[in-house]
Structures are given as structure tokens and as C-alpha cells.
Amino acid sequence: MAKKSAGLLLFRRKETALEVLLVHPGGPFWTKKDQGAWSIPKGEFEENEDPFQAAMREFTEETGIQVKGKAISLCPLKQPSGKTIYAWAIESDADLSQFKSNPFSMEWPPHSGKFQEFPEVDKAEWFPLESAKQKIVKGQMGFLIELEEKMKKGEI
Numbered sequence: 001m002a003k004k005s006a007g008l009l010l011f012r013r014k015e016t017a018l019e020v021l022l023v024h025p026g027g028p029f030w031t032k033k034d035q036g037a038w039s040i041p042k043g044e045f046e047e048n049e050d051p052f053q054a055a056m057r058e059f060t061e062e063t064g065i066q067v068k069g070k071a072i073s074l075c076p077l078k079q080p081s082g083k084t085i086y087a088w089a090i091e092s093d094a095d096l097s098q099f100k101s102n103p104f105s106m107e108w109p110p111h112s113g114k115f116q117e118f119p120e121v122d123k124a125e126w127f128p129l130e131s132a133k134q135k136i137v138k139g140q141m142g143f144l145i146e147l148e149e150k151m152k153k154g155e156i
Helices: 051-063 129-135 138-152
Strands: 004-014 017-025 042-044 071-078 084-091 103-107 115-119 121-128
Touching: 004 051, 004 138, 017 129, 017 138, 042 051, 051 084, 051 121, 071 138, 084 138, 115 121, 121 129, 129 138
Parallel strands: 004 084
Antiparallel strands: 004 017, 004 042, 017 121, 071 084, 103 115
16 A cells, blocks of 8 residues: 655745745755755654644654644645655744754664664754745645645635
């Protein structure tokens, strides 16, 4: 069965600009990648798990921040890998001074027999929407576009 992930797209309004919160994956493979490497905070969930509850849990695990607010369902996006990502937009001005991500362990350098810990996410930042479109992984661009369309239509 194809894997499924759930995540949150936090947004805030700064004067006339819309900003979104994106995270940069941790670990040695992502260290020098920036454009097209950022993501919404998200993670996989089990078949019997509520996707929205999983999105809330994963957001907290990846950022150390708990959010509250009205959740706006976004259309799920199927990734090139076959994974489907479910997402909700929430308006919240999360304080990034509390940012802290869960660690994961991997063999590094490869085939060395040595395991190191890395943060799941090494950075979380607010980006103006147009900048976020440059930063986000291609397969998640639809979330930004849908959020922008909902804002223009006055649905948010």
C-alpha cells in the first residue's frame, strides 16, 4: 500500500503580505540544498490513525511547537514516489524561538558502521509566499497555490 503523510501549512498575515512556515530537512543529504528542498512539517501515519491528528503530532515533533487554530483542509497531493500528502492550513503566528526538532539516527558516513544523530528538521522559517514557492519541494507547490487561491476568494 502506498505511504501517506499528513502535515500543517501555517500561515500568517504581515501587513499586506502572506507568509508561510516551511521547514528544512535535517541530515547530511540536505545540508547544502536550499531551493526546492523545504517542506511543510509533515510525517507518515498509520492506516488506522486520524490524518489530522497525525498532522498535529508531526508538526509538534518536527518543530517543538504546538499550534491551535481553525484548520482548513487542503486537497491531498500525490507525490512522484506514490506517497499522498494530506494537509491543513492554519493561521497562526508561531514563535520560532521555541523551535526544536526530534532527532533520527543513521549510518554516517555510509558503510562506516558509525551511527550519528541528526535533527529531523534543522531549520524552520517564515517566508513570504513568493519566496516560499522557490523554496518548497516541487510536489508540495499545490498547497501554496491552493492557500493563495482561497485567500484571493476570501474563503480564509
